[in-house]
Amino acid sequence: MPKQKTHKGTVKRVRVTGTGKLMHEQANNQHKFAHKSGQRKRRLDTDQLVSPADAKNIKKLLGI
Incomplete structure (x- = not known):
């Protein structure tokens, strides 16, 4: 049976702690910062936890 390949699109978007x-x-948080407040930009700067509902499928894509 062949090895499972990692989904490269997911690897680029998600990291594992x-x-x-x-x-x-x-x-x-990519562009158009001129109209966003500093407080909003700082809030957007932090990484977010993946939803538990999505975590199982994402782990499968990552091969974890």
Whole structure:
């Protein structure tokens, strides 16, 4: 049986912490910063935890 391949699109979007949690970047943090407040930009800067409902499928894509 062939090896399972890692889904490269998922690898680029999600990282795994040392304890096995899945983190992803907050949306709306790529461009058009002129009209966003500093407080909003700082809030968007932090990584977010992946929803537990999605975590199982994402781990499968990552081969974990």
